[in-house]
Amino acid sequence: MTHQQAERITARVEFAKRGRLRFIGHLDTARAIMRAVRAAGLPARTTQGCSPHLDASFGPALPLGLTAGSELFDVRLAEPVDVVAAREALQAHLPDGLVIRSVRLITGKTESLGAWLDQADYTVHVPAEIMIAPEAVEQFLASDEAVVVRTRGERERAVNVRRYVERLEAFDEPGGGTRLEMTIAITPEGSASAAEVLGLLVGDEAARHPGVRIERDRVYHADEAAAR
């Protein structure tokens, strides 16, 4: 490392997305956070070139309508910061529903979060009106094929999402209804959404019931989580 080339510092920020804020999309969320970084006055680095912007990276997109417990974003800094003060400053410049849970500093090279984060846990709250047959979960796990049809514009595509579902468990909720917990792999080839898995269990129409609530509890790098 030369004298000019300072050590690479990244702030890794863990945040939650709550309440009505689930109705804004991934890009809108990213924009709100990057504006908070700017307003908070963090010594963030910007990219060079004709359209300079913050040197930041976000995890895999959270679908519209989902809340999230633990998402990550990285922003490169020109110098270290006090992480407690940074957390407070960020929080002061965010809309209702975006909650900063922690800020930590990483020195040295980091992989882009979009590529590095490869697994996510979900909790799906299913209201009592929707029955989940006790054997449905077992059957799903026993099979090696579970096909959903995705439409993009005019085009339809059948995708086997079974291979992305690492874990699926159903629990009765004390007040009635069911709680599903699942772990889903995020791979360069693709992934499954929690809503798709629910649709395979209860049918697509029931899965769209307004009482269904889906939260992505956390998104992480599987090897690192296992090492812990």
Add this chain to the structure above:
Amino acid sequence: MRPEQLVAMLEAELLPQVQKPGRYIGGELNRVAKDHAELDVTLALAFPDVYEVGMSHVGLKILYELVNRLDWACAERAYAPWPDMEERMRERGVPLYSLETFTPLADFDVVGFSLQYELCATNVLRMLDLAGIPRTADERLERGGPLVIAGGPCAFSCEPIAPYLDAVILGDAEEAIVRVLETMREAKRSGEVLSRPPAREALLRQLATGGLGVYVPQFYRITYGADGGVAAIDRRFDDLPLPVERAVVRDLDAALYPTAPVVPLVNVVHDRAVLEVMRGCTRGCRFCQAGMIYRPVRERRMETLLGQARNTLRQTGLEEISLSSLSTGDYSRIGELVTALADELKADATSITLPSLRVDTYSVELAEQVARIKRTGITFAPETGGERLRAVINKPLRDSELLEAATAAYSRGWHLIKLYFMIGLPTETDDDLAAITELIAKVSAARRPHDGRRGGVNVAVSCFVPKAHTPFQWLGFGPQAELRDRIKFLRERVRSKAVKLRFHDPEKSYLEAVFSRGDRRLAPVVAEAVRLGARFDDWSEHFRFERWQRAFDAAGVDPDAYAYRAFPLDAVLPWEHLSPRVDKAFLRAELERAWRGELTPDCRTGGCRFCGSICDV
């Protein structure tokens, strides 16, 4: 419906089913939500277009911060829901609500609409309907409901929707709004039941006679003549102003400017911070309504602006800042301001936009200053092709100046230039249109000496609409068929692949002409158009001309008479009683000079022309 119920229904049943639900959830950074139980007066600022358009507008941001600084009042926001949301709200019985506290609009003391363009009239009615507020001022006098007021540039030609409004603020609303709310507060304190007609009328009369630039349409009687025009405009009480004169901020530098504006949650049209460097323009382009109704020119000091820029960016984190005014290139210290800002903002990559520059090489130098951070587009508005016609509209510009500016832009790295033109201007001939095509070709060729290639030119062509309170207010529009011929003429002659031509829809311009020149007899047409499904008429995807034709037929109104009629110079104009403080004699003298092709210099440099505006020149 109570706010908690409303929120529950929104979250469970409405938001998951509509496009871009982020428009409807509020909770943005810097929004102000107060407890209504602790306030004397509540104001809903209603913008009759979708969130992304309304959130881009500066005027309401000023009023929002001004009112929210009062400890006894609040200002909250509401926008027109997109049709998919409107439908679901109607189905579910969810009323139009404010984004701050999810309070139904009908529960506010005052609902204020911002009228930015003529074709928002149907959305105003739809928002009242969706809020469950009686539509007309007469109905509200009988049945009660919030005080429905309006402001913005179209306040000066608001007659077509006047029956739906209780009061209209003419001019700089920040000068009047607090007094309006104070009057409301006193009326509420007096214990009078404002839903009773005498109390409501007394309140309106107080507003109308307070010297605030407040126009109360129901206090003015319009009589129509045998020729179809307005014969007379009378006031119902002697103490009412006639004409009503607009409110004017005298010292713009001292006026409040919001540095903690609400930061939108979804990508909006102008997603950036705005510095209002000055207000008003005295170049005197004869087609331009803004150049007449915002007189005189008032600048903010450079030090004030730099401070406001710093504050705004610190409180919003926005990545772009726009230097806004009717003609930013005319700001007296524009070069210094741009250089100082660019120096300061380069470090954190905050870009600067200059939306309204003059056509000259100096403008290109300014654009290059801001391109140090991020290169944005470059736009010139020659308005028309020939120098003769430019003298008629009083926008003096030599073709050579435009070409020099274009050459400078191409040689400094721009590949694309945007040009604005108008067709259907008074005295325009085929020669003038041919001159437009030649000019476009020359601009494109101006890149040749630089790198041997043709320069890209994006051309936007609009149809001239004669606007109230301008020297051309007496003239008729179009006609439509002729405008279509002119569009064809241009299309056939501009063939270069480097040039993209875009035209404003002549049917929409026609309707704008009807409404910007109209009177109160058009009010039933708006109601009929709403009944037939009209909304978001400024959006091409929603605008249906045949719907309007049916509405005119049903109401028995001939729109041609409104769009095409030329008013005799001694006629009573439908907007005669609404004064932007520019004298009719001045406008008339300007019209006569137009016919003679005589230029009138900017009064800031060329001496006073006695336009009647209050200023220090």
